[in-house]
Amino acid sequence: MSENQNPQTQTDTATTGTDQPLTTTTGESVEQTRDEWREYEFEGESKMTVENLDVYYGDDHALKDVSMEIPEQSVTALIGPSGCGKSTYLRCLNRMNDRISSARIDGTVRFDGQDIYQDGVNLVELRKRVGMVFQSPNPFPKSIRQNIAYGPEKHGDLDTGLLARLLNRSDEEERDRLVERCLRDAALWDEVNDRLDDNALGLSGGQQQRLCIARCLSVDPEIILMDEPASALDPIATAKIEDLIEDLSEEYTVVIVTHNMQQAARISDQTAVFLTGGELVEYGETDQVFEDPNSERVEDYISGKFG
Ligand SMILES: Nc1ncnc2c1ncn2[C@@H]1O[C@H](COP(=O)(O)OP(=O)(O)O)[C@@H](O)[C@H]1O
Ligand SMILES: [Mg+2]
Numbered sequence: 001m002s003e004n005q006n007p008q009t010q011t012d013t014a015t016t017g018t019d020q021p022l023t024t025t026t027g028e029s030v031e032q033t034r035d036e037w038r039e040y041e042f043e044g045e046s047k048m049t050v051e052n053l054d055v056y057y058g059d060d061h062a063l064k065d066v067s068m069e070i071p072e073q074s075v076t077a078l079i080g081p082s083g084c085g086k087s088t089y090l091r092c093l094n095r096m097n098d099r100i101s102s103a104r105i106d107g108t109v110r111f112d113g114q115d116i117y118q119d120g121v122n123l124v125e126l127r128k129r130v131g132m133v134f135q136s137p138n139p140f141p142k143s144i145r146q147n148i149a150y151g152p153e154k155h156g157d158l159d160t161g162l163l164a165r166l167l168n169r170s171d172e173e174e175r176d177r178l179v180e181r182c183l184r185d186a187a188l189w190d191e192v193n194d195r196l197d198d199n200a201l202g203l204s205g206g207q208q209q210r211l212c213i214a215r216c217l218s219v220d221p222e223i224i225l226m227d228e229p230a231s232a233l234d235p236i237a238t239a240k241i242e243d244l245i246e247d248l249s250e251e252y253t254v255v256i257v258t259h260n261m262q263q264a265a266r267i268s269d270q271t272a273v274f275l276t277g278g279e280l281v282e283y284g285e286t287d288q289v290f291e292d293p294n295s296e297r298v299e300d301y302i303s304g305k306f307g
Helices: 086-092 123-129 144-155 162-166 171-185 205-217 235-248 261-267 286-291 296-302
Strands: 046-057 060-071 075-079 103-111 130-133 223-227 253-257 270-275 279-285
Touching (some): 046 253, 060 253, 060 279, 123 130, 171 205, 205 223, 205 235, 270 286, 270 296, 279 286, 279 296, 286 296
Parallel strands (some): 075 253, 075 270, 130 223
8 A cells, every 4th residue: 555645646547647557667557456356255164264375485575465265176267467466466375485595475375274484394295285396397307107106105194004014905006096196187198108208207298297297296295386398289288288288187176376467367267467566466266357447557457458
């Protein structure tokens, strides 16, 4: 509010003395954000509830007072021009910003009602339940099979004990069942089942990204965060990832950052638009945000007038 103490600038059509619309450095018109544009009402449960989130990198205020509820078992898209804080926001949802020493976070993030920033939260467990897929595929330089089995083996979740022996199954059989299930769920099984012991780095980019998704699934997450997961891929590989994301949302809660607005419109149920300065400007059902946005700045952004 402090930036807008002059009542003249509080209207949608703020003008300068010369009758030119005020614009920000990236060309958006200056417009007061209204709370109701960010209040998205949905049926069902909120998987994550973010309240009054501020993020600073040193003196740089990267995210400003963001509040947002993320519905379960759906796809939430985060869009906005480069540098507006989308990745920063996504990283707050599983405390990846903790790894950035200059980052300071204020506000609350609740996952199934539990504050993930309270003392004593187990970060390994949190990041298993809230998994992440990055822009460039980053498989381990190991076999396809080992990429999937690594996490569960490390966390001791792969059933290597009594049950396997009672069922007369070996550890390898248990592991192979898990590997198959994750690869099937990531729509990759049919393409790789005859070469599970090959190095994952020999796969195409799109296959590597689906392998990273399969690896994320192997530790049984509830939320999958994706930061521009298809931006390094060709259109065919991108289409496969988009289909997969839609399928995953039947079981998981997916939050995806994308700079591709058509992609957000195609695959998401709800869309949050961040604009320069780290502000959440509008959040609502995807069709409404794209077809009839409340904010003029969002309309300008979506119609390609800036960004
Ligand atoms: N690790 C970091 N250290 C310092 N500043 C950062 C860091 N990451 C992001 N920022 C700054 O925070 C702002 C938001 O960045 P980011 O979240 O990466 O935006 P987006 O993903 O929307 O492009 C930018 O001004 C960026 O320079
Ligand atoms: Mg980013």
